[in-house]
Amino acid sequence: MDEREFFDEKQEKKTANLNCPHCHQAAEYEITWLVRTKKRNLPGRADERDRARFAKARSYMLRKDDMMACKNLRCRKRFEISGVQSVAFTD
Numbered sequence: 345m346d347e348r349e350f351f352d353e354k355q356e357k358k359t360a361n362l363n364c365p366h367c368h369q370a371a372e373y374e375i376t377w378l379v380r381t382k383k384r385n386l387p388g389r390a391d392e393r394d395r396a397r398f399a400k401a402r403s404y405m406l407r408k409d410d411m412m413a414c415k416n417l418r419c420r421k422r423f424e425i426s427g428v429q430s431v432a433f434t435d
């Protein structure tokens with residue numbers, strides 16, 4: 345059974361304060377996350393192994409965005425998101 349079947353999936357936007365490494369200006373950016381919330385119950389066809397994996401599974405979110413475009417109009421360079429973790433557990 346695929347791990348994805350353990351979770352309900354949705355996209356969420358969260359704001360983060362980021363510093364552009366080119367112009368060093370800080371601004372608020374909306375980062376898209378994929379939120380995977382653990383289901384209450386496993387689908388019926390799960391076997392023993394699936395149940396063991398499901399028991400250990402935790403809700404988490406994955407950062408989808410890697411790059412942001414600087415909001416400073418005189419800069420507008422793209423930069424990599426750093427300082428924001430790419431995976432976070434939510435329970």
Ligand SMILES: [Zn+2]
Pocket residue numbers: 364365366367368369414415416419420421
């Ligand atoms: Zn910049």
